[in-house]
Amino acid sequence: MDIAAIDSSATLGRSWLHQATPVAKLWAFTFVLSAVIVSWNVLVLAGIMIALLAVSIAARLRPGLLLPLALYPAVFAAVFAFSAAPDVLTGVTIVLKAVAAALAAIMLVLSTPYPQVFAPLQRLLPVVVGDALLMTYRSLFLLLEKFGNLLTAVRLRSGFTTGQPVRSARAATRALGGVLLYAIDLSQRDHDIMRLRGYEGRLRVTAPPRTRPAVDVALVAGSVLVTATSVGWRIYSVALNPFSWLAPASALVLLLLAFIASRRTTR
Amino acid sequence: MSHIHIPDGVLPLWLWLGGWFVALAVVAVAARSAKGEDVRRKVPLLGVISALMLVAMSSEIIPIAYHINLTVLAAILLGPVLAPIAAFIVITILALLGHGGVTVIGLNTLVISAEMLVGWALFRAIVGLLGRNRVALGAVLATVLTLIVSTTLLVGIVWLGGSDAAGRETGALDPADLRFENPFAEGVFSVGLLDGGHGPEDEHAEDDDHDSARSLSVGRFAAVVFTLGPIGWILEALITGAIVGFISRVRPGLMFTGALADERRPIPGDETGTS
Numbered sequence: 350m351d352i353a354a355i356d357s358s359a360t361l362g363r364s365w366l367h368q369a370t371p372v373a374k375l376w377a378f379t380f381v382l383s384a385v386i387v388s389w390n391v392l393v394l395a396g397i398m399i400a401l402l403a404v405s406i407a408a409r410l411r412p413g414l415l416l417p418l419a420l421y422p423a424v425f426a427a428v429f430a431f432s433a434a435p436d437v438l439t440g441v442t443i444v445l446k447a448v449a450a451a452l453a454a455i456m457l458v459l460s461t462p463y464p465q466v467f468a469p470l471q472r473l474l475p476v477v478v479g480d481a482l483l484m485t486y487r488s489l490f491l492l493l494e495k496f497g498n499l500l501t502a503v504r505l506r507s508g509f510t511t512g513q514p515v516r517s518a519r520a521a522t523r524a525l526g527g528v529l530l531y532a533i534d535l536s537q538r539d540h541d542i543m544r545l546r547g548y549e550g551r552l553r554v555t556a557p558p559r560t561r562p563a564v565d566v567a568l569v570a571g572s573v574l575v576t577a578t579s580v581g582w583r584i585y586s587v588a589l590n591p592f593s594w595l596a597p598a599s600a601l602v603l604l605l606l607a608f609i610a611s612r613r614t615t616r
Numbered sequence: 617m618s619h620i621h622i623p624d625g626v627l628p629l630w631l632w633l634g635g636w637f638v639a640l641a642v643v644a645v646a647a648r649s650a651k652g653e654d655v656r657r658k659v660p661l662l663g664v665i666s667a668l669m670l671v672a673m674s675s676e677i678i679p680i681a682y683h684i685n686l687t688v689l690a691a692i693l694l695g696p697v698l699a700p701i702a703a704f705i706v707i708t709i710l711a712l713l714g715h716g717g718v719t720v721i722g723l724n725t726l727v728i729s730a731e732m733l734v735g736w737a738l739f740r741a742i743v744g745l746l747g748r749n750r751v752a753l754g755a756v757l758a759t760v761l762t763l764i765v766s767t768t769l770l771v772g773i774v775w776l777g778g779s780d781a782a783g784r785e786t787g788a789l790d791p792a793d794l795r796f797e798n799p800f801a802e803g804v805f806s807v808g809l810l811d812g813g814h815g816p817e818d819e820h821a822e823d824d825d826h827d828s829a830r831s832l833s834v835g836r837f838a839a840v841v842f843t844l845g846p847i848g849w850i851l852e853a854l855i856t857g858a859i860v861g862f863i864s865r866v867r868p869g870l871m872f873t874g875a876l877a878d879e880r881r882p883i884p885g886d887e888t889g890t891s
Binding site for chain 2: 532535
C-alpha cells in the first residue's frame, strides 16, 4: 500500500473532484454505496463500476494507484464467493459488489485529504476515538517509511537470503520488532509534543472553503441518480431485468465521453 | 481470515446494522473507561499501535487470501480497555481503503475486539502457567487459540446471515432471470414500470424460486475457512511469537505490564535498564 502516493493524490490534485467539498463527496459516497448494497443485478453493478471509472478518468485520478487498490478486495471477495455463493453468477455479483464499493471508497480517499475525510466522523465519535483516528493515519506514514528503511538495511546486510528461509524470517521479524519499539517511542514523543502544545482533548480540523458549489450539487445529484436506478431495478426487477444491459451500456458511453474529455484537456 | 471480507450488501440489514449498534456501544463504553488524566498518552499510543496493525494487515499472502493481523500483540501492548477502540479505528481506515465493506465495520470491530480480548486474556493465563521464560511459546499458543475462536465467530456470523435471513433480505437475485431484451420493442410505457410488469401472484412465485437459490452455503464456507485458515494461523502465531520473544528480551516491561504502565523513559542504548 503506497500511502504516500495516496496522500499526494489527495492533497496535490487539482481536478473538479478534488475541489468538491468533503461533505458533498461523503454524501455522494454514501449514495453510491447504498446503490451497491441494494443491487443484486450483475449488469447494474457493472454499470455502477464503469460509471465510477468514468468519473475517475474525468477527475484525472491515477489508474495505476486506483485500480490495484480497488481490485485488492476482489481476492477476498472471490474466496468468499467461491465458498459461499450458490452459483457462478451470484459469485460474480458478490465480487462486483466488493470492487464497486472499494472503487467508490478509494476515489473518496484519493481526492480528499485524510483529516477532511475523518473530520465528520471525529465530530460524532468520543474524543479518544476521534483523535486516535487522526493520529493513526499520521503514524501510518511514519511506520511504513521506517519499516521500508529497516528492510533495506536488513537486505544490504544480506539478512534476506533465498537459500535460508529461517534466517530471512528471523531478520524480517527483528525488523518488525524494531518498528514496534520505534512505534512506542514515537507515541511517547507525540505525547510530549501534544503536552507542549496544550492538548486538552479534541484535535481541531478546519473545513475547506466551498469554491465550486455547482460541482457539489452535480456530484450529489449524480450519486442520487445512481441510487435511484439501483433501487428502481430492485423494486421492479421482474419488469426491468430484461433491460439491464442498458445500465452498463449507458455507463460505457459515459466512460467514452470521459476518456475523450481527458484527452482534450491533456492536449 | 479472522475478520469479515464479505462485501457490502451481502449480509442482511438486521445483522450488519445490529453489528454497528453493538460495536458503537462497546467503543463508547471503552472510550468512557479510557477517559482520564492520561488521555494524552493514550491517544498517540492508540494511533501508533493501530498504525502497526494496519501495516501488518495491508500485506496479503495471496495464495491463501490471508494477511497478518498482529491483534494479539496489539492487545498485549494496549490492554483490554483500549483494544476495542484500536479495532474500530483499524477497521474504519481499512474500509476507507477499500479493504472490507463499510456496512460490516460494526461486525468486524466486534470480531477483532473479541480476538484482542481473548488473545490478551489467553496470553496472560498461558504466561502465568509457563512462566516468563517461555513468553514466545505463550504468545504462539495464545495466538493460535485466539484465531480458532475468532474464525469460529466469523463462521457463526455468516451462518446467521447466510441462511433464511439472507433469503428474506436480499430480495430477487436478479442474475437468475437475466435476459437481454429491447425496452422499446413494445413501446416505452408497456414495460409496466409501476405495476412491476407482472401480476402479484407471478411475482411471489418467482420470489419463492429465488429464495431457495440465494441462500449462502455456510458449510462450504466453513470448510474453506477452516482449511486455508490454519496455514495463516500458524504463520501469524510464529510471527507474533518471534516479535514477543524479541521485545521481551529487549524491553520486557512492555510485554508484562503493557505500554501504558511505565512512564519512565528508557535511556537510548540501555533499554533493558541494566546500567
